[in-house]
Amino acid sequence: MLYRFAHKTGVYGVSIVEEQDNQVLVQIEQVIKHPKQGDLHNPKATDNVFFHERKALSQFEKRYTTSSQLKELDVEPLPYVESLQLAINNLEERLQQKQDEHARRSLENLQILKNDYFIQYKEKFK
Template structure:
């Protein structure tokens, strides 16, 4: 079954998240996909200024809702053959992974600041 055919199960990249969904229709360039599961939670903040907490507009991005229909470019979809886990379970896992990633980055930044404070001392500044 081609990813363009209604009823095809696909993995898609939508905005900054990844999802499993069902193809509803295609216009030849894009697919309309009904979201069934979340694989990667969307990234927060300004994508044009990544990791900048002081940007004028810090975007809050929520995952696409269960059965929400989204248009994606044809090239952002691929057939998916695995099991489709329950949406809530995948949302919980994806959000947890994103929060864990942010916590790791926070701890990394704190360690960098500690190291740079030591380097400053070594420089005599």
């Protein structure tokens, strides 16, 4: 069974690997929402900040969380790479509508990340 798990600014479909007391070890199975780019402490800022390049958590990567952080999966389960492509496309569409400096720099980061994902998953990202 898959669950919805928010981690930083990304959202993922996860499966439970192990439960101990109040800790749950989850494994990333799909990407629902790609992480935002830039400085999390200064959203939308581009001047005098370190503009972070934020990758999605990798397929099969594991994270500890609590059961209260897991929600019912409310999207269609997809293979990881297909879900990553969809999440990137959704983020790019939102950024292209904004046409500001933050959106422009975020789109540049996503192009770099697509190349990284190609190397990692051996699949071209549009």
